Amino acid sequence: xxxxxxxxxxxxxxxxxxxxxxxxxxxxxxxxxxxxxxxxxxxxxxxxxxxxxxxxxxxxxxxxxxxxxxxxxxxxxxxxxxxxxxxxxxxxxxxxxxxxxxxxxxxxxxxxxxxxxxxxxxxxxxxxxxxxxxxxxxxxxxxxxxxxxxxxxxxxxxxxxxx
Numbered sequence: 001x002x003x004x005x006x007x008x009x010x011x012x013x014x015x016x017x018x019x020x021x022x023x024x025x026x027x028x029x030x031x032x033x034x035x036x037x038x039x040x041x042x043x044x045x046x047x048x049x050x051x052x053x054x055x056x057x058x059x060x061x062x063x064x065x066x067x068x069x070x071x072x073x074x075x076x077x078x079x080x081x082x083x084x085x086x087x088x089x090x091x092x093x094x095x096x097x098x099x100x101x102x103x104x105x106x107x108x109x110x111x112x113x114x115x116x117x118x119x120x121x122x123x124x125x126x127x128x129x130x131x132x133x134x135x136x137x138x139x140x141x142x143x144x145x146x147x148x149x150x151x152x153x154x155x156x157x158x159x160x161x162x163x
Contacts, residue, residue: 017080018084020077020080020098020099021073021077021099022099022101023101023103024102025105025106025109026101026113030099031049031051031110041094041095043094044117044118045121046120046121046123047115047117048121048125048127049113049114049115050113050115050128050131050132051110052111052113053108053110054067054106054109054110059145062148063148064107064145064146064147065107065147065149066104066105066145066146067111067144067145068103068105069105070142071140071141075140076139080098080135087116087130090127091116091118091123091124091127092118092119092123093118093127094117094118094119095117096115096116096117096131098112098113098115098131098135099112099113100112100135100139104146112132112135114128116128
């Protein structure tokens with residue numbers, strides 16, 4: 001899921017960026033496997049996990065069935081790389097993983113998985129919270145809320161506002 005992506009500028013490879021994007025929902029088995037991989041790291045004393053789940057909100061009397069995520073991927077990966085570097089400078093983190101869905105994610109499914117680890121809980125907790133807020137505010141990722149189709153009508157949508 002998380003593969004490095006080579007970014008080139010003017011034909012010259014500049015840096016390898018972690019690919020945070022997943023096609024469709026983030027599976028519970030992937031989340032469990034990510035946690036399991038860290039069990040052998042005995043220098044870690046705290047993990048903080050944030051899971052963003054698509055809600056079945058009712059907006060203007062229409063129920064959300066799914067969110068369709070899209071992104072300006074190159075810009076988002078560059079910005080996430082900057083955020084990642086800042087978090088490692090600001091907090092004493094051991095690990096930092098971010099996974100965000102692209103494409104359609106149904107209500108009840110996971111679209112964002114942020115996982116921070118450190119020797120102590122304060123750094124892991126504060127970094128995780130800050131990362132989630134910065135993803136929402138700074139990454140060019142958009143969500144189109146897809147509403148449940150009403151009999152005899154076309155399925156409608158509304159662009160989601162991040163807050």
